[in-house]
Amino acid sequence: MRVATILKGYPRLSETFIAQEIRGLEQRGIAQRIVSLRHPTDPYEHDVHREIDAERYYLPEYLKDDPPRVSRARRNVERLPGFEVAKAAFTRDFARDPTANRQRRFGQAAVLAAEMPEDIGWMHCHFLHTPASVVHYASLMTGIGWSFSAHAKDIWTTPPQELTDKLASAAWGVTCTRTNLDYLQSLTGDPDKIELVYHGLDFSRFPKEPRPERSEDSPFTLITVGRAVEKKGFDDLLTALARLPDEARWRLVHIGGGALISSLKAQAERLRLSERIEFRGPQPRTAVLATLEEADLFVLPSRVTADGDRDGLPNVLLEAAAFALPMIATRVSAIPEFIEDGVSGRLVEQRDTEALAAAIATLMGDRNLRRHLGLAAFRRAHADFKAAPGIDRVAAMLRCSLAGDQPIRERCAASVG
Incomplete structure (x- = not known):
């Protein structure tokens, strides 16, 4: 029997953590059918997408x-x-x-249910907003059980009552941060059905040892990675960079697409920073990792938007740590669950561009501190954020779900040791 793995869009450059999990589940014997609510829009696929055997169904x-x-x-x-x-x-x-969006989800659920292959024994969706709506309706139609992986925007922009209804319908679920877990558990009468499973990284794709220190002959290179959307706070980063002394030798590389790219370029022009900033647009993962390896500092000024949208624990922070790259981020959502200020990176308050500029200036001028923070992040990532334990747990739960074991959580506990 196979699992139908339902996503909003597939493949997506910004969701390597999902592709990593799908591939990891395949390696653990969980056959899947990838169900996407949207066709791909990104110009590239990552290597891990091409390694996945599961069929794609739209x-x-x-x-x-x-x-x-x-x-x-x-x-x-x-x-x-x-x-x-x-x-x-x-x-x-x-x-x-x-809304028309709600009607569309019911129509998509009807198509999913009507065209469901006979060998699908379970449904597992990523994200608790629209994908979970489709899966919830399809589950009621077909009687096939379902589970979920909840991440960030899907949790914080979905009305609480809707989340409560979906949590009651699902057999079990996982989420990727302690912050998410506490909130979701507060919305259900059965908090034990939701577990904390960090995404982590497959470190076999990264250097086994911290990279050597970079030469100081070239301009100081900062990198930031992410879609140009409000919650990433890239406009705050540009404002902070404009506060640095004129004589400071630095350059910024941004990787990612997104609706706000044009406005960020215009802001860079107004701040007279354009010659120092390179907007590379969406890139395959190999290019992202190569850029991380050649950078001096990673910065991600995430923030919470008016509608509640926010990052969870951005995977790119773990990727930067895998190269022992020092990091500056904000105290938003689950980022402090990985970065400890002054120990494995620097944390500032969201939207505080003065503090962000000061942190950047400090690390630019202190080579030893950069090395100390980068090595600490490298060790922390390898010690506590490997992908394998989380994928093992999800695989065990899916095996029990496919087998019809009830209650699933108790019966599966022994299978992961």
Whole structure:
């Protein structure tokens, strides 16, 4: 039996942690079918995407994209025993959220249920917002159980009552930070059904030893990686860099796409920083890692947006640590679960551009401190953030789910030791 692994979009450059897990589950004998609500939009795929054997199956992104397919699916699922229960759940949700997006999720769920291969014995979705809505409705229609991996935006921008309903429906779930776990457990009467599983890294893809110190002959190179969206705070980084002394020799490399790239370039022009900043756009992971290896400092000024969106524990922080690269980040969400200020990196308050500029200036001028923080982060990542234990746990839970073992958590406890 296979697991249907449901995502909002696949493959995505910004979600290497999901691809890493899918590949790791395959290596542990968990066969999967990747179900995506959207077709890919990124210009590249990572190496790990090409290593994955699972078939890719795409739902109609918009119901108008394929009306015959949607109509055929709707006729088929109306005959399923669970259809009326699913329709009632949708009606309740639509009363709270009367949007075309909600209707689309029910239509996608109908297609997923109608076209479900017979060898799918379980569904596991990444993200508790739209993917979980589709899986929840499809589960009610088909009777196939489901579980989830919750990450960041999906938790903090979804209304609490909707999260409560989904947590009640799912058999079990995992989330990638202690901050997420505490919040989700507060929304359910069965907090034990949710577990903390850090993504971690597959360190076989990274250097076994910390990189040697870089020469100081070239300009000081800062790197930041992430989609140009509000929660990443890249405009705060540019403001902070403008506060550095004019004589400071530095350059910034940004890797990532996103809707705010144009405004960031315009901001750099206004601040007269354009000649020092290179916006490289989306890049394959090999290029990202090569840039990390050649940098002097990694900076990520994450922040919480007005709608509650925020980072969890950005995987790129672990990737920077894998190269013993010193880091500056903000005290947002789960970042302090990995970086300890003054020990394995520097933390400043979100949106505090003066403190961010001061931290950058301090590390630019202190080679020994950079080396100390980078080595501490390297050791911390290797000690506590390996991917294998988390993937082992998810694999054990999925095996029990496929086998129909109940209650799953108790029966699976012994299988991971």
